[in-house]
Amino acid sequence: MDFRFDIIAYYLPLLLKGTLVTIGISLAAILLGAILGLAVGFGRMSRHAWIRYPAAGYINFFRGTPLLVQVLMVHFGLIPFLIGRTDPIIAAILALTLNSAAYTAEIYRAGIQSIEKGQTEAALSLGMTRLQAMRHIVLPQAIKRMIPAFGNEFIVLIKDSSLVAFIAAPELMYYSNNMRGQYLRVWEPYLTASFIYLILTYSLSKLLQYWERRMK
Numbered sequence: 001m002d003f004r005f006d007i008i009a010y011y012l013p014l015l016l017k018g019t020l021v022t023i024g025i026s027l028a029a030i031l032l033g034a035i036l037g038l039a040v041g042f043g044r045m046s047r048h049a050w051i052r053y054p055a056a057g058y059i060n061f062f063r064g065t066p067l068l069v070q071v072l073m074v075h076f077g078l079i080p081f082l083i084g085r086t087d088p089i090i091a092a093i094l095a096l097t098l099n100s101a102a103y104t105a106e107i108y109r110a111g112i113q114s115i116e117k118g119q120t121e122a123a124l125s126l127g128m129t130r131l132q133a134m135r136h137i138v139l140p141q142a143i144k145r146m147i148p149a150f151g152n153e154f155i156v157l158i159k160d161s162s163l164v165a166f167i168a169a170p171e172l173m174y175y176s177n178n179m180r181g182q183y184l185r186v187w188e189p190y191l192t193a194s195f196i197y198l199i200l201t202y203s204l205s206k207l208l209q210y211w212e213r214r215m216k
Helices: 005-044 049-064 067-083 088-113 117-125 130-167 172-183 187-215
Strands: none
Touching: 005 049, 005 088, 005 130, 005 172, 005 187, 049 088, 067 088, 067 130, 088 130, 117 130, 130 172, 130 187, 172 187
16 A cells, blocks of 8 residues: 655645644633533532523533534534524534533532532531632632543543534644545545644643642
């Protein structure tokens, strides 16, 4: 089997451009998903059923349905309804955000519930409100335990972002598919894309390991 490096060299600038878009979409989605997930996570733990059940339904829907289906619904249904036209970048960020929030909500819930209730009770006995106890006592400890899970979610999100190529978002897989279609070659575009994804995820995993060591 011959392997044409000249094709890779020709398409490399576009692949790197797509890689930057992949990083940007993933970073925006994980940040927005962390904010939305915090609200959903607290809703999931609420004592009020009218808050708890919708939050649980949100989590179950986005964790229980394929991400590709969510991307298509957002791109062809939600985005045209909101802005009157399709926009693959906005759709990609929104779809990944909504999906990521469902997973980060469970990360928040598991992290917060892993802290002993006695610490909250002790804070309340000292005159703190529940909000103050959560902010100053529970969350600082829980966040340390959440870091590995958040890192894994970011890595998964980078890989899952390849699905937005189906809506023509100009990210890494979009240009890889263009490369395959132009040259009718399979190994060059997809092995190159795989290698780039591997660099991204491996670098991120090493960065997270370093951060965990510093936090300890």
